[in-house]
Amino acid sequence: MDAYNVEGDVDYDKLIKEFGASLIDDRLARKIGHPLVPELFFAHRDLDKIIEGKFAIVSGRGPSMKMHIGHLMLFRFIKFLQDKFGAFVFIPFSDDEKLLARGFSAEHVLKMDYENLLDIIAIGFDPRKTEIALDMVNMKQEVYNLAVEISARMTASTVRAAMGFTGETNIGLQFYPAMQAAHILYPTKSRGLPVLVPIGVDQDVFVKLTRDVAGKIGLKKPGDILSKFIPGLTGTKMSSSKPETSIFTTDTREEVKKKIWNAFTGGRDTAEEHRRLGGRTDVCVVCNYHRVFFQNHEIVRKCGAGEILCGESKRVLLEEVWEMLEKHQKEREKAKDRVKKFVPELA
Amino acid sequence: MDAYNVEGDVDYDKLIKEFGASLIDDRLARKIGHPLVPELFFAHRDLDKIIEGKFAIVSGRGPSMKMHIGHLMLFRFIKFLQDKFGAFVFIPFSDDEKLLARGFSAEHVLKMDYENLLDIIAIGFDPRKTEIALDMVNMKQEVYNLAVEISARMTASTVRAAMGFTGETNIGLQFYPAMQAAHILYPTKSRGLPVLVPIGVDQDVFVKLTRDVAGKIGLKKPGDILSKFIPGLTGTKMSSSKPETSIFTTDTREEVKKKIWNAFTGGRDTAEEHRRLGGRTDVCVVCNYHRVFFQNHEIVRKCGAGEILCGESKRVLLEEVWEMLEKHQKEREKAKDRVKKFVPELA
Numbered sequence: 001m002d003a004y005n006v007e008g009d010v011d012y013d014k015l016i017k018e019f020g021a022s023l024i025d026d027r028l029a030r031k032i033g034h035p036l037v038p039e040l041f042f043a044h045r046d047l048d049k050i051i052e053g054k055f056a057i058v059s060g061r062g063p064s065m066k067m068h069i070g071h072l073m074l075f076r077f078i079k080f081l082q083d084k085f086g087a088f089v090f091i092p093f094s095d096d097e098k099l100l101a102r103g104f105s106a107e108h109v110l111k112m113d114y115e116n117l118l119d120i121i122a123i124g125f126d127p128r129k130t131e132i133a134l135d136m137v138n139m140k141q142e143v144y145n146l147a148v149e150i151s152a153r154m155t156a157s158t159v160r161a162a163m164g165f166t167g168e169t170n171i172g173l174q175f176y177p178a179m180q181a182a183h184i185l186y187p188t189k190s191r192g193l194p195v196l197v198p199i200g201v202d203q204d205v206f207v208k209l210t211r212d213v214a215g216k217i218g219l220k221k222p223g224d225i226l227s228k229f230i231p232g233l234t235g236t237k238m239s240s241s242k243p244e245t246s247i248f249t250t251d252t253r254e255e256v257k258k259k260i261w262n263a264f265t266g267g268r269d270t271a272e273e274h275r276r277l278g279g280r281t282d283v284c285v286v287c288n289y290h291r292v293f294f295q296n297h298e299i300v301r302k303c304g305a306g307e308i309l310c311g312e313s314k315r316v317l318l319e320e321v322w323e324m325l326e327k328h329q330k331e332r333e334k335a336k337d338r339v340k341k342f343v344p345e346l347a
Numbered sequence: 348m349d350a351y352n353v354e355g356d357v358d359y360d361k362l363i364k365e366f367g368a369s370l371i372d373d374r375l376a377r378k379i380g381h382p383l384v385p386e387l388f389f390a391h392r393d394l395d396k397i398i399e400g401k402f403a404i405v406s407g408r409g410p411s412m413k414m415h416i417g418h419l420m421l422f423r424f425i426k427f428l429q430d431k432f433g434a435f436v437f438i439p440f441s442d443d444e445k446l447l448a449r450g451f452s453a454e455h456v457l458k459m460d461y462e463n464l465l466d467i468i469a470i471g472f473d474p475r476k477t478e479i480a481l482d483m484v485n486m487k488q489e490v491y492n493l494a495v496e497i498s499a500r501m502t503a504s505t506v507r508a509a510m511g512f513t514g515e516t517n518i519g520l521q522f523y524p525a526m527q528a529a530h531i532l533y534p535t536k537s538r539g540l541p542v543l544v545p546i547g548v549d550q551d552v553f554v555k556l557t558r559d560v561a562g563k564i565g566l567k568k569p570g571d572i573l574s575k576f577i578p579g580l581t582g583t584k585m586s587s588s589k590p591e592t593s594i595f596t597t598d599t600r601e602e603v604k605k606k607i608w609n610a611f612t613g614g615r616d617t618a619e620e621h622r623r624l625g626g627r628t629d630v631c632v633v634c635n636y637h638r639v640f641f642q643n644h645e646i647v648r649k650c651g652a653g654e655i656l657c658g659e660s661k662r663v664l665l666e667e668v669w670e671m672l673e674k675h676q677k678e679r680e681k682a683k684d685r686v687k688k689f690v691p692e693l694a
Contacts, residue, residue: 096495099495152517156521167504171503171521172494
């Protein structure tokens, strides 16, 4: 597993040991007080210390495609932390990295920059406590300068080993870990705030590289809060680049319905068998969504007890998802008028 | 020889052959009509084609130290080309590269940015036809974006082979050829103008890499006009980082005098011998300055004929240099009020 290749099942306990991170215990979870902790965000580095004082959250967006509800959940969680702890939020868009790592055209990533920006503004971040910087639109001079300083302290060999790069990797991608680290350390450099990074375990290598380099340039090491992979509708990882795995924030009710109807479930071969044995809720994506995203444990219990069939479970999920999406889409429309508050260059 | 290590004598004919450049012939030299051509600027790629139409000149400044009179001569030459051909001039400051390649602190390069900027503004470039961009002060978004696009098309192996980098080279320096290429191609990308790069033969590798990548991103290949190494006062290469080799633009008359008095000459062991055999004007730095910078061929002839001694030659050079420097220093003072026209961020 590396930052650019994630497939298959993951042993989270093993990962945490390898990473040197800690599981989020009940006490810490209560302090955060959000339903996604520890259900989705299950581990951390220095989270306990960071939330004791003022801090910043850095959470980037790689605008290769439209945002899906997994992203939406993440940014809603960040908004919750902003509201609860008064955290400063910095949201860098790594449009450059999407071009470098995935070969997307500049035109494509700039279009997706705008689409993703609307979703993020729609979440309702406080403009006085939030900065959004798109590397290829409104790159911050301070971020670039920090990337230069950081890159002076990362050798090609170190980055290759950490990232699995080769001689055929382009020099932009080899430089990118310095940009990523600069994104993460920007609030520390510019505002003196310790940084918390909510991040998927598959992206942890960036935080590790950043922690290593922070000390070398006299900045406090960032902490992180690690999330499990977000389950995709088809049973594999949710991915913006595989439309059938994801519910996009702009999907219509009909599209959402179709995707949920085609989702991978733990239903038995026949209705009779399902009623007798109960659904396999542990492997069921629909149950997982009920549980992780909507904390609807009652419907999962009913499914496991054979009291309801997959159709019923899916109908409920559709309503849960659509209630959230419909509201989000209205806010997303209004966000068009608020772009100038965050990224005047795109207004 | 590579871009970061230049020592000893150079066989220019051999270099030109290796580089695939052409010598500047009499006809082309007359078209340019400047005394430094072909005395200092002796070779080129596509210069003849480029000056047939509208074009841009890109000439960077690496602000590691104060500027010396070699730099002054270069930028005066560029100003001449701007006046004569109406060329658009783009002057990128690679302060980032100085930090990456030479380990200077950000504070130091930002201070030198300002000092060098005054010298360049003092030359008298037309603000309507000139852009100055300091990578770490007023980085142009378009330049960064172009660097990203370019870096996607340069592999680590290619850059390593061209630049002599190893695994221990930092990733900033490995990325830098993309930034350099972006500087060079910026006027082509943003204004559709073919670019001419006046550059020392030791920096030619950057132009070669840029020519290679230009085609890949659908931009016209830049041409160049190549200069010989600028002779240093001590007989080695003039270098800002070895103060005794260079006359800085801010030196006092006394400092200039002292440096010229200590210069390496072709004087004979005794005055009698000098009068009898004549000075060795081919190896004499003072004669070289008379010839290349001030076109004072008469004094070189006199020295070679034994009609004058080194002292007299040095006295004349002092007057030549000081006449130019005194004027420049006055313009440099006035330049402080003109910074806002070029780089408002530093005004």
